[in-house]
Amino acid sequence: MNLETLGQVLVETEVVVEPESVALLVDALGTPHASEVALRLPFFGPTVGGGDSVVGPIDLSLERGLAGGQSFEWHRSFRPGERVSVVVSVEDIIDKGTLHLATVLSEYRDTDGELIQRQRTVFVERKPAGELSQDAAADDGSAAGESAS
Amino acid sequence: MSEQRMSELDLSPATAPAITREAMRSFVDGVSDPNPVHTDPEFAATAGLPDVVVQASHTTALALDALIARFGADAILNLDVRLRGPIFPGDEVTVSPVSYGELDRGVELRNQRGDVVATGIVVMRGDPDE
Numbered sequence: 578m579n580l581e582t583l584g585q586v587l588v589e590t591e592v593v594v595e596p597e598s599v600a601l602l603v604d605a606l607g608t609p610h611a612s613e614v615a616l617r618l619p620f621f622g623p624t625v626g627g628g629d630s631v632v633g634p635i636d637l638s639l640e641r642g643l644a645g646g647q648s649f650e651w652h653r654s655f656r657p658g659e660r661v662s663v664v665v666s667v668e669d670i671i672d673k674g675t676l677h678l679a680t681v682l683s684e685y686r687d688t689d690g691e692l693i694q695r696q697r698t699v700f701v702e703r704k705p706a707g708e709l710s711q712d713a714a715a716d717d718g719s720a721a722g723e724s725a726s
Numbered sequence: 727m728s729e730q731r732m733s734e735l736d737l738s739p740a741t742a743p744a745i746t747r748e749a750m751r752s753f754v755d756g757v758s759d760p761n762p763v764h765t766d767p768e769f770a771a772t773a774g775l776p777d778v779v780v781q782a783s784h785t786t787a788l789a790l791d792a793l794i795a796r797f798g799a800d801a802i803l804n805l806d807v808r809l810r811g812p813i814f815p816g817d818e819v820t821v822s823p824v825s826y827g828e829l830d831r832g833v834e835l836r837n838q839r840g841d842v843v844a845t846g847i848v849v850m851r852g853d854p855d856e
Binding site (some may be wrong): 601607614640646649 | 743750781782787
């Protein structure tokens, strides 16, 4: 992952709550309340600006990374057909042992600027084997230096 | 124990319909997520997975569906979901209430084998920590 993207705004755009997309979510769930659920989460922040809009800049490997969690703060449901603005940013991105962790924040507002939803997605990425070897070598070097002194 | 029971959500366990590959594809198309780990078994294998896995928001939707069915959409302010394990095609996920403490109220998602696949903390409108 690219830790230099911490705090960066990666997407700032407007999107429409497409009824066709909502219908796909309703079909996928197939439950009595599916239409209400679909209008609470019609967008996935990491891809709302395009498939590579977040994965590219943060350099997330799809082979080594997965979503580890999601957090939603709802102020109201989306409305079919409405146009909303969305800002997607890297709220946190860290190196943690054998892993990289990134929190992607997306905020959706209506045309009056009122907050509709705040959504966070946490990605967990295993470091590539080469990077782990380098870390281990650096550790070994450090230990050797201490013992030499 | 009685204090924990008091903070538990008044929610009966609810099992969602078995998740089909078609449903998984509809969901990722609906949220425009092109990650092939949700649709392409060969790609999933390169990620070390035995099959495609359910998209993150799809898992959240399973929890939210049970909550909305019981409380209504407007009652729910916040849902914080931790993905604990993959959900595969054919899995049947049951959402049950659990308590994480005096104030936090949670849900647990298990597959038909009893594995915990996700947990969630729920904040309702009017909760003390809203």
